[in-house]
Amino acid sequence: MKTKSLINLILVGIFVFCQSCSKDNDNPNPITPPSSIDIVGLSKIEDILNGDNQNLIDLLHIVRGSVGKKGPASKTIWSRKNDYGLGLYISANHVYNISGWSSRDAEFFDITSENLGIFETSQIPPTNGNIVWGNTLIADFPLIHFDISPSATNTNILPSEDFYLGIIDNQRVEQGDFPQYPNLVQINTPLDMYDQYNRTKLDQTWNMPYDGENAMLVGYPQDKENYPNGAVAIGKILSDLEAATIINEWKVAGESEGDIPYNSLVEFFVEATGLAGMSGGGAFNSDGQLLGIMVRASDAENAPKVIRVVKITHIKSKLTEFYNGLSQTDKEKINSLISGEI
Numbered sequence: 001m002k003t004k005s006l007i008n009l010i011l012v013g014i015f016v017f018c019q020s021c022s023k024d025n026d027n028p029n030p031i032t033p034p035s036s037i038d039i040v041g042l043s044k045i046e047d048i049l050n051g052d053n054q055n056l057i058d059l060l061h062i063v064r065g066s067v068g069k070k071g072p073a074s075k076t077i078w079s080r081k082n083d084y085g086l087g088l089y090i091s092a093n094h095v096y097n098i099s100g101w102s103s104r105d106a107e108f109f110d111i112t113s114e115n116l117g118i119f120e121t122s123q124i125p126p127t128n129g130n131i132v133w134g135n136t137l138i139a140d141f142p143l144i145h146f147d148i149s150p151s152a153t154n155t156n157i158l159p160s161e162d163f164y165l166g167i168i169d170n171q172r173v174e175q176g177d178f179p180q181y182p183n184l185v186q187i188n189t190p191l192d193m194y195d196q197y198n199r200t201k202l203d204q205t206w207n208m209p210y211d212g213e214n215a216m217l218v219g220y221p222q223d224k225e226n227y228p229n230g231a232v233a234i235g236k237i238l239s240d241l242e243a244a245t246i247i248n249e250w251k252v253a254g255e256s257e258g259d260i261p262y263n264s265l266v267e268f269f270v271e272a273t274g275l276a277g278m279s280g281g282g283a284f285n286s287d288g289q290l291l292g293i294m295v296r297a298s299d300a301e302n303a304p305k306v307i308r309v310v311k312i313t314h315i316k317s318k319l320t321e322f323y324n325g326l327s328q329t330d331k332e333k334i335n336s337l338i339s340g341e342i
Helices: 046-047 053-067 240-253 312-324 328-341
Strands: 039-042 067-070 073-079 087-091 134-145 164-174 214-219 229-238 267-271 282-284 290-298 307-311
Touching: 039 046, 046 053, 046 229, 053 067, 053 073, 053 214, 053 282, 073 164, 073 214, 073 290, 073 328, 087 328, 134 328, 214 307, 229 240, 240 267, 240 290, 267 290, 290 312, 307 312, 312 328
Parallel strands: none
Antiparallel strands: 039 229, 067 073, 073 087, 087 164, 134 164, 214 229, 214 282, 229 267, 267 307, 282 290, 290 307
């Protein structure tokens, strides 16, 4: 992230993370997500977990296993509902480094036959839920990126195109000499991850942001001295009118984010502080559903502290549009990996 919420859903019955959500959930006392969450400033993950706000502790346990590291920044596992139960994740193009893509036109990679996987810098939380991760790396395969403007750079890319999809499987190694590469994506075993309440397997893994509600933001700042095990913040989701006001306030304060127009179809604003490295990290509602990924934040001294989040609904629409435009042969190459969310 450049250094620089949620009307509760009316549900039929009570939304409970139950043992029957998945056959591999062996927790006898599942958590019922809080109906709301209190605003909390940017904090260490461990400080929240060691605190006395049980609502935040419960919610953080539901979502934090879904957010991992990708290079100097973050990535978020959207779902494990594909045919193989592997981790379908989202991160930001500027996290990947857009010059690394072979084309700026939208493209997919047939990772069952083409090996673009890496181990280096790729981590997700340990399966036992430990706060300290150690040096275990996990295989990371880029799957699909969408159109990127010819003039876009890592620093000026717009939220509307600053995201891509990837896959994580069970191949793990301990950090060693560079480089280390995994084998082709392994499809024989579902991804084993810290997801004790099966957030990534629920019928509805994502949702819309709602004005005025609070979102939980989780990511991994580059400031490892102050946030060695990641950071979390709770902030209010701003209305479109409030977001437009923020843009004007940014311009007055000399904040460069004021030069990027607000696009309500693509993004939403969360009133919270973001740090470099949190890009690609997830924004979640009080039910633990994914709302989007963080991509940019203000950092000018006198500017309002706000984080730009790309809506999962925009990402999903771009994925659907891309998929529908493929030939049947090409659809078959990626359908099994995205089937649960398209």
